[in-house]
Amino acid sequence: MLQLYFSPMACSLASRIALMEAGIEARYHRADLWTKKVVEDGSDFLSISPKGAVPVLVLENGEKLTENAAVLQYIADLRPESALAPRPGDPDRYRLQEWLSFVGCEIHKAFLFPTFWYKDDAAKAAARERIGKSLSVAADHLAHRDHLVGKGFTVADAYLAWSLLLLGRGGVDVAQWPPLADYLQRMQERSPVRSAIDHEMQLRKVMARQVQNP
Amino acid sequence: MLQLYFSPMACSLASRIALMEAGIEARYHRADLWTKKVVEDGSDFLSISPKGAVPVLVLENGEKLTENAAVLQYIADLRPESALAPRPGDPDRYRLQEWLSFVGCEIHKAFLFPTFWYKDDAAKAAARERIGKSLSVAADHLAHRDHLVGKGFTVADAYLAWSLLLLGRGGVDVAQWPPLADYLQRMQERSPVRSAIDHEMQLRKVMARQVQNP
Numbered sequence: 001m002l003q004l005y006f007s008p009m010a011c012s013l014a015s016r017i018a019l020m021e022a023g024i025e026a027r028y029h030r031a032d033l034w035t036k037k038v039v040e041d042g043s044d045f046l047s048i049s050p051k052g053a054v055p056v057l058v059l060e061n062g063e064k065l066t067e068n069a070a071v072l073q074y075i076a077d078l079r080p081e082s083a084l085a086p087r088p089g090d091p092d093r094y095r096l097q098e099w100l101s102f103v104g105c106e107i108h109k110a111f112l113f114p115t116f117w118y119k120d121d122a123a124k125a126a127a128r129e130r131i132g133k134s135l136s137v138a139a140d141h142l143a144h145r146d147h148l149v150g151k152g153f154t155v156a157d158a159y160l161a162w163s164l165l166l167l168g169r170g171g172v173d174v175a176q177w178p179p180l181a182d183y184l185q186r187m188q189e190r191s192p193v194r195s196a197i198d199h200e201m202q203l204r205k206v207m208a209r210q211v212q213n214p
Numbered sequence: 215m216l217q218l219y220f221s222p223m224a225c226s227l228a229s230r231i232a233l234m235e236a237g238i239e240a241r242y243h244r245a246d247l248w249t250k251k252v253v254e255d256g257s258d259f260l261s262i263s264p265k266g267a268v269p270v271l272v273l274e275n276g277e278k279l280t281e282n283a284a285v286l287q288y289i290a291d292l293r294p295e296s297a298l299a300p301r302p303g304d305p306d307r308y309r310l311q312e313w314l315s316f317v318g319c320e321i322h323k324a325f326l327f328p329t330f331w332y333k334d335d336a337a338k339a340a341a342r343e344r345i346g347k348s349l350s351v352a353a354d355h356l357a358h359r360d361h362l363v364g365k366g367f368t369v370a371d372a373y374l375a376w377s378l379l380l381l382g383r384g385g386v387d388v389a390q391w392p393p394l395a396d397y398l399q400r401m402q403e404r405s406p407v408r409s410a411i412d413h414e415m416q417l418r419k420v421m422a423r424q425v426q427n428p
Binding site: 050051065066067068069070073074088089091094095097098100101102104105106108109110113114118119120122123125126127136137140 | 265327341
């Protein structure tokens with residue numbers, strides 16, 4: 001059985017959504033990204049992945065795959081009938097890779113990461129200056145289409161939906177870009193997406209209570 | 215014929231290397247990333263790509279593909295016989311995607327981008343704090359292997375080699391990680407890699423002279 005190392009509401013949520021959309025059962029292990037421990041047994045998360053980041057997908061053969069762009073395509077290709085990615089050879093496959101890179105680089109790494117992990121306000125401000133332009137690119141693309149790539153939901157949508165969901169906590173109101181706000185609502189109406197988000201939000205709430213009442 | 219919009223020594227250098235390694239002729243158009251103009255005719259680069267970033271690969275059908283992770287895989291798949299990427303379906307293809315994402319997110323977007331484009335020193339310092347850890351991950355991987363993926367040169371190597379080449383200008387001495395320094399030297403001994411770098415370095419020098427003596 002596949003195993004996914006995740007942290008509630010981190011970008012590994014996109015991998016969870018992909019697994020649920022594909023109808024693939026997996027074992028989920030929670031990693032604490034601050035202490036770098038695996039929560040269930042306190043073991044060293046860095047021995048699972050020296051990057052110390054999620055997602056980490058443990059494949060059936062025991063190998064570990066990291067980076068959402070790779071993990072999401074791997075999951076999609078396990079169930080081609082779910083059409084979570086255009087098949088290799090289809091020109092749209094490169095569009096999928098283009099959007100996975102854009103979300104990973106321009107929204108996640110250029111904005112969300114500094115916003116949540118950097119302590120310095122100037123570092124956060126520099127990241128914030130650019131995010132509007134990146135979001136406008138995505139909003140223009142989605143102004144007259146329901147999904148990022150082709151005519152149906154793909155793993156690129158899982159990744160973008162996650163990133164839009166986090167923007168609010170980073171102080172950016174998605175409502176400024178109506179096509180993105182509408183898109184995020186559509187995505188959240190999908191049952192696997194909704195279930196994945198609800199589950200991880202619940203885990204976050206439990207975490208918050210534990211921090212308040214240790 | 216394919217067309218590549220590039221800026222000398224920007225990450226589009228990886229795309230140029232891939233084209234040269236694949237033996238694919240292309241037309242190259244220089245974009246000025248500050249003024250957002252196409253240098254040859256002063257036209258608006260944002261009308262080519264609203265992202266205003268390189269690389270932009272114009273395909274034979276006129277469509278434009280952006281993001282190195284996608285552009286590099288597209289170029290590799292045009293010439294499967296060049297083995298610049300494991301074929302789709304090969305488990306190593308996901309390793310290629312993993313490294314393309316890692317270089318794009320952790321070295322390029324998390325370090326090189328803020329270092330060269332942000333004005334605030336605190337923003338640069340925050341980026342610098344993390345780069346050593348990312349480089350160590352790559353160095354450990356390359357300690358006993360010649361290439362990032364499989365047994366030969368792939369487009370992931372084109373992207374990593376470019377990023378390592380830029381580190382020095384960002385004030386990070388690759389010599390601190392001997393496997394990376396050795397790797398960068400090996401990569402530069404490849405004739406297409408060397409030619410691509412020499413060509414763009416030459417363009418940079420001409421640019422610098424034009425700025426000094428306008």
